[in-house]
Amino acid sequence: MFDEVIQLREYVHILKKRRWIILTVTFLTVVAITIWTFRQIPIYEATTRILIEKESPNLIAFEEVLKLDTSAQDYYQTQYMILMSRSLAKEVLKKLGLTDLQRPQVQMFFSVRGIFNELAEKLGLSTPAPSPESDETIDKEERLVNEFLQSITVSPIRGSRLVDIKAISTDRQQAAMLANTLADVYIERNLDDKLVASKDAVLWLEKEVEITQKKVADSEAALQQYKEEHGILSFEERQNIIMQKLLELNTAVNEAKIKRAAIEAQYKQVQKYQSDKVESLSVVINNPLIQGLKVELANLESELSQLRKKFRDKHPNMTALQSQIDATKSRLNTEIKRIFDSLKSDYEVALAQEKDLSKMLEEQKHEAMDLNKKAIRYGELQREVESNHRVYNELLQRTKETNVTERLQTNNIRIVDHAVVPNSPIAPKKIRNILLAMVVGLTMGIGLAFFFEFWDNSIKTSDDIKQYLDMPFLGFIPKVYGKEYSNNGNNGTRAKPDMIVAIDPKSSASEAYRTLRTNVVFSLVSDEERALDLDFGSVMLVTSPGPAEGKSCIVANLGIAMAQSGSKTLIIDCDLRKPVMHKIFNVNNDRGFADMMADIKTYGTKVVVKHTKIKNLDVIPCGKIPPNPSELLGSSLARIVIEALAERYDKILIDSPPVNTVTDPILLSRIADGIVFIVHAGQTKRDVAQRARDQLLSADAVILGGVINSVDLKKDSYYYYYSYYHSHYYTQDGKKQLNAAA
CATH class of the missing domain: 1.10.287 (Helix Hairpins)
Incomplete structure (x- = not known):
């Protein structure tokens, strides 16, 4: 039951996230169908009700005469087909002397395809199909018959022998005239057909009587001859x-x-x-x-x-x-x-x-x-x-009966109610069409919303980390906009995202980094070490699948958070291709990690370690960018140096290049005690992240968990998952901070 509630909440979350798609599609559908509806010509319908009794069996009842199937179902189905026959339609048109019908040339009820085709024609995006009137290959009389049959509907009334003949037209007078005339012609033809059938039956019966009489005489003569030839009496x-x-x-x-x-x-x-x-x-x-x-x-x-x-x-x-x-x-x-x-x-x-x-x-x-x-x-x-x-x-008996019934012939079909001229049109049904348009629009909008949602294969939530990357979720980092205001309320103080933990410690982003610090530390320490309250030096590698995913920013702020907790922390900039740590902490980059790896005797750790303004936090910048970064990071000297530094510092954070671009993170993963895997919310694709994870695991790396960076808390999609960390909870002036961020 709990899982079902969670799933329902996810569906609601998707609908809220994609609400503008739903609203836009619904609005456009309603507008299109409303325009289409009000452009339609009114259509009128007239109904004539007739009674069709089952054919009397006294005329020609036995199947040997005319081979008629007198079952009720087949009989009535046959009558319905006769009412819609082309020959009957021609008789009606001939009787009325019509050369044209005021028949609606549009659909009575809208269809999505029809509406969009019509709009495309109006906008000149498609060529309209030729109308029947423009097709010279179709005979005019046949075209008129086709239009007439399209205007007629035969509807049996369930549980009775009543049938409604309905005619539609844009001319209300013509609608009633068509329905009544069709009923009259049908009744006349039925009686004529019965009279013709009676006459044909009499002629056929008389002929059959003569033939059968001769057969009787011939068969009796053959029997007598056989008895005489074989001397048989009995x-x-x-x-x-x-x-x-x-x-x-x-x-x-x-x-x-x-x-x-x-x-x-x-x-x-x-x-x-x-x-x-x-x-x-x-x-x-x-x-x-x-x-x-x-x-x-x-x-x-x-x-x-x-x-x-x-x-x-x-x-x-x-x-x-x-x-x-x-x-x-x-x-x-x-x-x-x-x-x-x-x-x-x-x-x-x-x-x-x-x-x-x-x-x-x-x-x-x-x-x-x-x-x-x-x-x-x-x-x-x-x-x-x-x-x-x-x-x-x-045959002799039926001949006598047929002669009698021919003189007493009656019609088994009669009109119960004649059609009257309709007062109001049946189409278009404006209110219903608009309501249906809303339903169709909502359905299409919801369908598109779910389509876009499930087509998006980027990583956005903690569930994605667990489900698709199969690793623990360490935390998220909220997106820091152009202006973040500190708790002192000084408007205009812009927080630097790379050092927001130091600049604005009470912001939601700072709290997220502190939560990440706690989760990372706990993931490094075993249960036994935690029980003994031991605090061992730990080397953590921070990397991501691709570039521009905020990896270096997280390293800087995570280092500040660890230093603020009292741990002596060192940040090593091992991104030897695009180093940024010296810019973030404003330290000299003339000598750094690359120089130390190239000449350890000249550039020892005392030379390359730079002190920052943050208490307990030191940085080793990159130094001069080397021509062979992979060889330096994969050397045994790099391992020896980092292990030596681990004895002097409580925590060491290594900033490395992205996994999918170079092999440096794979080499560094063998030195680190654990890896913090960074993905960008809504940007990092699942397959890209999975490929990076697989490369690390192939090197027997220990992945501590995943971190989702740049989560936009102002969006409903992320507020649904991470509302716990909203700034309302962590700041005394949270309302002001949120409004300012917006």
Whole structure:
């Protein structure tokens, strides 16, 4: 929720900042549209209201006659299109005898493109498009029809069958006349079309009745001929007989298959066994005669066994009994053979019976299929006869109905309200156009405001420092105008921006430098050192991405602020190409840092260090500008000298050239404990600052944070972010100071 409020405040801030763009665009839009509106010719509108009932289905209702889609939606859409048809428009114009229309040649409601095109034409910046009247290739009648259709609007009233026919014209009399005449001609044509449709339908129906009657006769003759050719009296009865016979044969075949399978199983079983094992088969064992012979044979063999105990084998009794046994065995074998022969005969008979029945079944199936084919053709002929009869009866009935309705024809469209001559114009709507112009102007103005705001890629706020440069924000320095008045109220005392901390210590700029001093010092000291209240000497490099960003001014005032806090401070002017520190502090520049680097024995630190009028503040100017600044600043001697000076001073500030112009700041960054990165408010571009930051980071430099210089507190855009530092808070006579600055 808090983030949303912050974002809303940012939007409001953008609108306030770019308010003149919004107001200018809105004003110009309102003026342009107001002029355009008052130049328009009044436009009048007349309305005729008609009632369109759905087409009656009694005239020609079935779709087979005229193939009409009688759905309500399609019907009404068709009527609306007829009202706007060119043929109907020509009839209206012919009836009125019009050769010209008082039709408005301008838009009823404004469009931004139309207005600016018209203004461009008036100013001679563009050539107007040729009007329809000037185009000789367009037929005059067609042009008149086009103008008429552009003047007409058909508006159905939702939830009803009422339709409004609206006509516009610069002539109020003509507007009413056009609407009423269009309704009259439309109603007349609708009735004429229905009468013509009825006559055409009657003729068409009578012709179709004759054709269908012939089709009925032809189809009946074809059906009768087919029945005679195939000797068919009744297909249904014959089909029932054939199906019954087919069912009976199918049952007989199944029974024959079962019987044959049983006999075949017994027969094959007998064939499989050897002769000495045949007697064990069920078909043999279950035979009563064989069972009796077996009993008789068993008794004879038992008796023979008893006689062997008394007689020899050749004894007459033994011989006679053996003969009886042999005869019984012979009878048994004969009976078994007879059973085999009987099984074989039964199998062959069953197989033959099955084949005969199967053949009869197949023949019956073929007969049934043939009958089905004939039945299909018979059904086709019969259905054709029935269909022709239905169509014939329907056509005959509709012919009679059409003849009746033709004589009783009525119109389903009528006028509910005639158009009256309008008293007041409908356009231009002056108040609405002006209000819309304000809305459009505000929208365009706000759009342009945000466009310019987001197109501006310069660094302006602390959020830009954090978001785009990914470094802490150390503070801002307000812009110092031509006159800044000190707290003593002496009018006309001009403060020097390079030394404003010393000249006007109670100004908002001075307070900003003191705040920057505090933030820089705290960023150099670790939490452990801060807890122990230690104050170590610190070497700070002050640089910026490009020239003219106020870097040297900040070095001077920051040095003064540190000196005023009691820290022994040294400023070293290492901008060996464009030095300015000697000018700011008004010191001699005959010997300086460059001379010391070139000849350390001759120019020691005692020689080059200059005392200023500010207590605790010394300066080492540049000295003679060397031909090789980078070699001097990158030497080991520069590091040794600055480290030696750090032991004598609490704070050392190094003023260096811009990062993106020379390599000097990269070389000095290896000596400094931290870097103060300066950007100019609204001037330094993000990509330029990012490129400078990346160069410093590539050299493993420690960037303490960013400072935004030359912030204009009188602008709403900066007052929104930095209002805390406004001079009202820091000066007893802040109101006077602000007014004087303005």
